[in-house]
Amino acid sequence: MKKEDEHLKKIKRMKILDDFLLFFGKGKIGFKEPKDMKHFTMQFLKDGIVDLHETTEGKEKKHQRVGRLDLKKFAEAIKETFERDLLSVLKEIDMGNPQYQNTNVILIPTREELGKRIKVKKREIKIDESKFSELTYSVPMKELQNHDFRVAFWTEDNKICALYRIDGKYYSIQVDDFMKLWDRIFKSVSQNLGTEEGVGAKS
Numbered sequence: 001m002k003k004e005d006e007h008l009k010k011i012k013r014m015k016i017l018d019d020f021l022l023f024f025g026k027g028k029i030g031f032k033e034p035k036d037m038k039h040f041t042m043q044f045l046k047d048g049i050v051d052l053h054e055t056t057e058g059k060e061k062k063h064q065r066v067g068r069l070d071l072k073k074f075a076e077a078i079k080e081t082f083e084r085d086l087l088s089v090l091k092e093i094d095m096g097n098p099q100y101q102n103t104n105v106i107l108i109p110t111r112e113e114l115g116k117r118i119k120v121k122k123r124e125i126k127i128d129e130s131k132f133s134e135l136t137y138s139v140p141m142k143e144l145q146n147h148d149f150r151v152a153f154w155t156e157d158n159k160i161c162a163l164y165r166i167d168g169k170y171y172s173i174q175v176d177d178f179m180k181l182w183d184r185i186f187k188s189v190s191q192n193l194g195t196e197e198g199v200g201a202k203s
Contacts, residue, residue: 040066048072070189077188081181089177093163093170095142103141105152105163144170 023030032039037058043051048071056062093100139147141154144165152163153175160175 073189074185077185081185081188085181085184089181090171090173093141093172095144095170100141103154103156104138105141105144105154106136106138107147107149108136108151108153110148110150 021032021034027045028041028043030039030041038054038056040052040054043053045051050069050071052066052068054064054066056064141152141163144152144163149165154161154163156172156174161172162175162178163170163172165171
């Protein structure tokens with residue numbers, strides 16, 4: 001295993017500016033706004049079950065279950081939904097089409113470039129959003145073949161669209177349509193188990 005991978009395994013917190021905090025424990029991930037008196041925890045249970053609960057902080061912690069997710073069913077729902085519905089909302093873009101000649105897109109850089117803007121100090125990762133803004137830039141769509149990017153965004157008919165390059169071809173999807181796909185996925189696997197409250201249990 002690479003030395004940097006060993007280092008990442010020891011990371012306990014990830015802070016994004018002063019607005020968002022991720023923290024890691026054995027078999028669980030938590031997240032919160034640093035100044036908030038509540039946090040959420042995802043706990044990974046046996047048989048691929050993820051339990052999500054909310055913790056109210058204080059001298060005595062109070063816990064309330066938010067929901068539970070079966071990862072196997074989740075993966076099956078993703079596969080089924082994307083195979084059935086993705087092609088109906090995904091559109092291949094012809095870069096030679098005159099309608100795109102004056103269209104500019106905002107590029108989101110590759111994972112490698114993003115990684116260079118993440119600071120790792122001791123057991124904490126800090127992400128400075130201002131440095132990410134330096135990496136995003138606008139280019140004409142017709143020049144995309146000259147750029148290495150993860151995803152590009154632009155507006156068409158007052159709708160935000162995402163553009164991907166796959167095997168040399170370009171495909172777009174309206175962000176609203178993409179989010180609707182995920183809504184269908186979550187609805188198909190959600191389990192309404194009610195809520196449970198407890199006092200003093202570990203977060």
